[in-house]
Structure formats: structure tokens, C-alpha cells
Amino acid sequence: MKRAIFPGSFDPFTIGHYSIVLRGLELFDEIVIGVGVNLSKKSLFPIEKRLEIIEQAFKNDQRVKIKQYNSLTVDFANEVQANFILRGIRTVGDFEYEHTTADNNHKLSGIETVVLFTEAQYSFISSTVVRDLLAYNKDISRFLPPNVKL
Numbered sequence: 116m117k118r119a120i121f122p123g124s125f126d127p128f129t130i131g132h133y134s135i136v137l138r139g140l141e142l143f144d145e146i147v148i149g150v151g152v153n154l155s156k157k158s159l160f161p162i163e164k165r166l167e168i169i170e171q172a173f174k175n176d177q178r179v180k181i182k183q184y185n186s187l188t189v190d191f192a193n194e195v196q197a198n199f200i201l202r203g204i205r206t207v208g209d210f211e212y213e214h215t216t217a218d219n220n221h222k223l224s225g226i227e228t229v230v231l232f233t234e235a236q237y238s239f240i241s242s243t244v245v246r247d248l249l250a251y252n253k254d255i256s257r258f259l260p261p262n263v264k265l
Contacts, residue, residue, distance in 0.1 A: 117142070119199040119229065122149040122188045126158045128169045129245055131237035133260035135203035136179060138231055145178050147195045152185040159246050172260035189224040200228040205238050 121136055125148075139146050150165050160168075162183055173179040184191040192200060200220060202213050217228035240258050248255050249265075259265070 116144045118145045118197045119143045119201040120147045120149045120192050120197040121201045124153045131240045139201045147180045149184045171263045189220050205233045
């Protein structure tokens with residue numbers, strides 16, 4: 116079985132994240148979405164709400180699992196017996212960060228990172244943009260996966 120993790124803080128999980136997972140399911144038998152605790156980030160949504168949002172998005176797909184983790188990503192991958200790390204890239208800056216992280220993860224554990232480029236219609240969407248829109252009471256429904264309500 117080809118199992119990948121899709122790690123992130125997902126504050127909140129956007130339609131861009133959703134698209135990466137759907138496309139990843141064409142490559143992998145199962146994807147475990149790992150909602151990580153990032154101590155350097157101040158979260159808008161508590162971890163329980165972030166997990167709930169992702170569960171809403173994938174409630175009818177048994178190939179997607181959702182778990183919280185508070186460890187190195189490679190340790191989480193080993194914990195869930197994943198062979199791959201799935202990541203999405205929107206910008207050149209994302210590429211540089213993901214390249215360095217993938218190299219480090221491979222050196223630490225031998226795990227491979229598979230990168231998918233964000234589809235053009237979602238390339239401007241980030242969790243930061245969604246949080247900013249929420250701060251000004253704007254409608255963010257088009258930036259969220261289908262079936263997701265905040």
C-alpha cells in the first residue's frame with residue numbers, strides 16, 4: 116500500500132489544500148492528513164476545529180485519515196507507516212522551503228517527498244489570506260472545500 120502524509124498546520128484548511136489531497140489520491144492508496152502543532156505560529160482556530168473542518172471535507176472518503184501530531188514530520192510519517200510526504204507548492208518561495216525540508220527529511224529518514232504544484236485557480240489562496248478575510252468579516256466560503264462550514 117502506498118501511504119502518504121500531508122502535513123501542515125491548516126489554519127484553516129483551504130480549497131487549495133483540498134485540491135492537493137484529491138490529486139494526491141491519484142498517486143497514493145491512502146493519505147493521512149497530519150495536523151501539526153507549530154509552536155512558532157499563533158493559530159486562529161484551535162486544533163479541534165481544524166480537525167473538524169478537514170473531517171467535514173473528507174467525510175465520505177475512506178482513503179483519507181486525519182490525525183493530530185506533535186513531533187517531527189518524519190517521526191509522524193513513521194508512526195503512521197507512511198512511505199511518502201505529500202506537499203503542495205504555490206510560489207518560488209514555497210519551492211525553496213520545500214526543497215530544503217525534503218532534503219532534510221530524506222537525510223533523517225529516507226522518506227521521499229512528492230510535490231504537486233497548486234492548480235492556477237488556487238495559487239493565490241493561502242491560510243493567511245483566509246484568516247485576513249475572516250478578520251474583516253468577509254465571506255470565505257469560496258476558499259473552503261465543499262461541505263465545509265466554519
